[in-house]
Amino acid sequence: MRRLLRLDSSAGGELSVTRSLTGRFASGWLAAGDDREVIARDLHADPLPHLETSELHFPPVGRLTEVAESDQQRQDEVVEQLRSADVVVIGAPMYNYSMPSTLKTWIDRIHLPGITFDLEPLPMAGKPVVLISASGAAYDPGTPTEGWDHVLPPLQIVLGDALGMDVHVVTSRLTLADRDPQLAAFSQRAEQERADAESTLDRLASTL
Ligand SMILES: Cc1cc2nc3c(=O)[nH]c(=O)nc-3n(C[C@H](O)[C@H](O)[C@H](O)COP(=O)(O)O)c2cc1C
Numbered sequence: 001m002r003r004l005l006r007l008d009s010s011a012g013g014e015l016s017v018t019r020s021l022t023g024r025f026a027s028g029w030l031a032a033g034d035d036r037e038v039i040a041r042d043l044h045a046d047p048l049p050h051l052e053t054s055e056l057h058f059p060p061v062g063r064l065t066e067v068a069e070s071d072q073q074r075q076d077e078v079v080e081q082l083r084s085a086d087v088v089v090i091g092a093p094m095y096n097y098s099m100p101s102t103l104k105t106w107i108d109r110i111h112l113p114g115i116t117f118d119l120e121p122l123p124m125a126g127k128p129v130v131l132i133s134a135s136g137a138a139y140d141p142g143t144p145t146e147g148w149d150h151v152l153p154p155l156q157i158v159l160g161d162a163l164g165m166d167v168h169v170v171t172s173r174l175t176l177a178d179r180d181p182q183l184a185a186f187s188q189r190a191e192q193e194r195a196d197a198e199s200t201l202d203r204l205a206s207t208l
Contacts, residue, residue: 043103053071118162
């Protein structure tokens with residue numbers, strides 16, 4: 001049985017672009033082969049608690065740990081859910097130039113020295129992960145807001161550089177073009193970006 005882990009973090013409900021795109025990828029991936037299943041974790045509807053203690057990240061050396069068994073168990077389950085997936089898709093909307101805190105909390109629970117990185121072999125090495133990011137505006141090279149996207153860089157560093165996963169990035173920019181009069185001039189580009197994102201995801205769903 002091949003397994004896809006689908007993570008959503010948008011608070012946008014039915015209007016959410018990332019939810020629509022993670023859903024499209026999941027349906028396409030399910031249809032692309034037999035004996036497959038999708039495990040969905042909705043980090044907005046069912047958020048993980050923030051780290052109870054930094055000892056969950058760096059277990060102390062030489063003294064008894066203060067980590068409660070139930071907190072450790074919850075974190076172990078989150079790591080195991082990632083480990084047991086063959087493919088991962090993550091919806092990562094831009095909230096205030098960064099990722100939603102619900103998604104950041106998931107990252108805090110899976111980026112663990114000696115458990116998921118800083119060890120050989122890396123347990124998640126080569127596992128494909130599709131990062132789907134949507135933002136209201138655009139952050140094009142050469143514009144004054146180039147470098148303001150703090151959603152994708154940390155996700156790429158953690159999942160790609162540290163955990164060794166095979167990262168595929170898909171973006172849909174200017175999603176507020178039909179709602180924000182200041183962005184109305186970009187509505188055609190927004191539509192094109194959404195269509196391009198959909199066709200890239202259809203291709204990835206049939207190959208990953
Ligand atoms: C709380 C909040 C903060 C946002 N901050 C930004 C931002 O800093 N930059 C931006 O381009 N868009 C911002 N947006 C717009 C979202 O990135 C955009 O609506 C995107 O489509 C959200 O993903 P979703 O459609 O999957 O919900 C924000 C939206 C919300 C709800």
